[in-house]
Amino acid sequence: MTTPWGEFALARFPEDPRDRLRAWDASDEYLLRHLADEGIPLSGTVVVVGDRWGALVTALAAHRPVQITDSHLAQEATRANLERAGVETGAVRLLTTQDPPPGRIDVLLVRIPKSLALLEDQLLRLAPALHADTVVVGTGMVKEIHTSTLRLFERIVGPTRTSLAEKKARLVFSTPDPALKPGDTPWPYRYALPEGIGAVSGRTVVNHAGVFCADRLDIGTRFFLAHLPSSEGAQRVVDLGCGNGVVGTAVALANPQAEVLFVDESFQAVASAEATYRANGVPGHAEFRVGDGLAGVPADSVDLVLNNPPFHSHQATTDATAWRMFTGAKRALKPGGELWVVGNRHLGYHVKLRRLFGNSRVVAGDPKFVVLRAVKR
Incomplete structure (x- = not known):
């Protein structure tokens, strides 16, 4: 994967030489390119949610991001891809969806999940850690982002808009509104x-x-x-x-x-x-x-x-x-x-x-x- 932070050899987990599916897609590339082109500061707490196979946190490892995932396989892929990239142990903090999230988030990057319920639960759990200056960017393929997705960001985070599509991928930009009181998660x-x-x-x-x-x-x-x-x-x-x-x-x-x-x-x-x-x-x-x-x-x-x-x-x-x-x-x-x-x-x-x-x-x-x-x- 070629990014503004370098080229990375990535694999899914478990690795299978017969598997032709890549460990990243156009939505990962689009998000990383946007961060670089817009010069978004990454010096604060960067949280990456739903990183499919660790492509995003591997590229951003120099900024010591936090990854939150529901997938054991994604977590293992992330460990392997970070090691392959020569990233020092501990540079990326790996959390699961069952762990308490960071108390303050300055940049929130969300890989849009297939499940709208999971997205709702994640955003509601993370919302208390957002502040007025938090940069919130979602990413996904066009077929993964629906009107209901955008309404969820609007209800929980704040005003939301989307980018133009590139290579069938799209970005979601949401501006935190401190006046919103979205409430607690209804799950489980x-x-x-x-x-x-x-x-x-x-x-x-x-x-x-x-x-x-x-x-x-x-x-x-x-x-x-x-x-x-x-x-x-x-x-x-x-x-x-x-x-x-x-x-x-x-x-x-x-x-x-x-x-x-x-x-x-x-x-x-x-x-x-x-x-x-x-x-x-x-x-x-x-x-x-x-x-x-x-x-x-x-x-x-x-x-x-x-x-x-x-x-x-x-x-x-x-x-x-x-x-x-x-x-x-x-x-x-x-x-x-x-x-x-x-x-x-x-x-x-x-x-x-x-x-x-x-x-x-x-x-x-x-x-x-x-x-x-x-x-x-």
Whole structure:
């Protein structure tokens, strides 16, 4: 990536030489060029929110910025890209969306997230640290910035306008208005599950902002809950890509003897899963882990893995995450252990599972979803 601060070799995480997706895009370049062209002072506290793979903070590392991200993978990519650029340890402060933000922000750079709820939560949490002279600039591809995005900046920060589009990217300029009182964040959001969905019928779900389908139970998870395997006799179960943790909570309620590991790469998701689990007073033992799938879980240590894999990485449609989840599950499962997957029928996960495990069986299906079972031999 070529910037006014130099050229940087950047990679996504985990690195895959076959992956042709870059670790930056035109919106990152546009923002960095704007900062340099306008001579925006970067001597105060610079906060970068939603930096996809660390491209922005790597370029601005000399100004000792603070990065705030919901993504473990983005944080790991940032560490690797900073090291590759020869940046000293500690030059960039890495925070998650679950950490307290800085008390004062002089420059706020926002990579517009896909989730409007996450943007709302982030801006509301950061608003008390803004002052009249804070420079606030958002960036994203044109298709990521909507009228609702601009209204959110207007309501929480102050008067907002946009730039002309360049290479299908656009900037958002917002001027802090100290007279605004946007209030506290409404997140996390709690709701009760409907009846008729097994062990979690009528139970409470807690969702932090940005978690998939945060205000209701998505239809894929609902279908999965209706066809979960019996976990009787399973000692260690993993809710892989746990989201709000409702699947793992259902297992824990049905089998209090099982140890359930909730894992997701989203800090918001794992916080939601733990809150959902605690809200329902579930007996038994659970572990909550932010990480890259089952990396770090010992081989041959798990009896059952339950998985609803994502098929998007930001705006890109890809099966790379699902494949990594499946291969990680095979390694972690004991011989005879099972991986159960729910997914859209058209994604063809049965082909991948058969190639990896040597077997795959459709447990249940409807016109949109299938539940698949693969056994480690």
